[in-house]
Amino acid sequence: MSVINRNNVKTIGDGAQTMLFAHGFGCDQNMWRYVAPQFADRFRVVTFDHVGAGGSDLSAYDFEKYSTLDGYATDIVEIGQELGIENGIFVGHSVSAMMGVLASAKAPTLLSRLVLVGPSPRYIDDLDYQGGFSRQQVDELLEFLDSNHMGWSLAMAPVIMGNSDRPELSEELTNSFCKTDPEIAKHFARATFMADNRADLDQVKVPSLILQCAEDVIAPVAVGHYLHAKLPESTLVLMKATGHCPNLSHPQETVAAIETFVAAA
Template sequence: MSIISRNNVSVRGDGRRAMVFAHGFGCDQNMWRHVAPAFEQDYKIILFDHVGCGNSDLKAYDYVKYSSLSGYAADVVEIGHALDITGGVFVGHSVSAMIGILASIEAPDLFSELALICPSPRYINGEGYEGGFTREQIEELLKFLDDNHMGWSAAMGPVIMGNPDRPELSEELVNSFCRTDPDIAKAFARVTFLSDNRSDLQRCQARALVVQCKQDVIAHEGIGEYVRDHLPKAELVVIDATGHCPNLSAPA
């Protein structure tokens, strides 16, 4: 199967330079519908679904390949090569921020600039590092997901989204989580929340814009500062937004 079909790749826009949008855990390319159109006049917009998500080919999911974020990064590189991308822009939300960094390290010619939306290189606290969660909290979260995928989705969607005064946003995220194959969701969650990409940051030579929300229980503002400080060429912008999904809650 072609990479285009496997990852449900769609291409639109009038520009020559590519801008690739990559969604976060439990989501799909539809999460960019309020953001991507603003760039269609100036860029060639490329949207896709990670294998196991959205309308990707579920039969292509490989538990060995996708047991680390490098498997997802390899797909981004393959998409880039299939579409002859050079010097493009990669926009990655949440876990896809780290996937984009790994892809840019593997194939430096693909992207000259990265926009990293609510990134976190490590969710678990360590010596001299505040990831936001203890290992016990992450293991608890993963056990809850293992035991009750639907219950986890209903409970975590509003927490991740924030914005309790706009319940329709949480509902969309919960529905997206619930549409994901439970076994794949459990595997992707484990990879996402147990990964440690801190040492990869300094290897990324692309210019990076780190976009952090003022209030985000998944990736607090200090993590944005950490990412900025450990990438060779980065700046940080903190936007006046709440929650972990500003592409839905604060697209403007």
């Protein structure tokens, strides 16, 4: 199985520089459909599905490899190597933001810029760190998912998406969650919500853009400020967009923020 088929890699545009878009938990590359094509006139735009999601090869899902985010970061590096990407721009939503951080450390010449959309290096509070969740809350969230994948999807999608006045957005996220294999979803959720990548931030050597949404229950504003303080050469944009998925709910604002960042390169 080639890397391209394994991760259902899609490419549009033929620019000299590559933009690589990575989706978040319970989603697939379709979540970038309002954003990624806007850059195809100037960049080679690459989208893909994490193994276990969307049109990826489910038989390639290795529970040991994907027990931490490092396994996904390795896939990103392999995609980059297969496509000959150098000095690319990585755009990662939610948990994929930290995968990009890890990938940039693994392959220093692969990426020249990071765009982190709703990122969080740790979801659990810790001493003077505010991640947004207590350990008990995360344990309960994972137990709920373990016992009732469908019920978890129906309950959590509206909370994660926000924008309650636009129920069609929550419905799309719910459907995306429900399409994911339950065992893979449980495993990926544990790798996501138990991760602690704060120590990895020091390894980032490239400029980064942090897109911080308002009223984001998954990655609160305090996390955005924490990342801005820890990441060298970082730019923090406090968006008007609410919820955790501005690539769906507020694509124009998301595109505009990324445009400004890449134009400054």
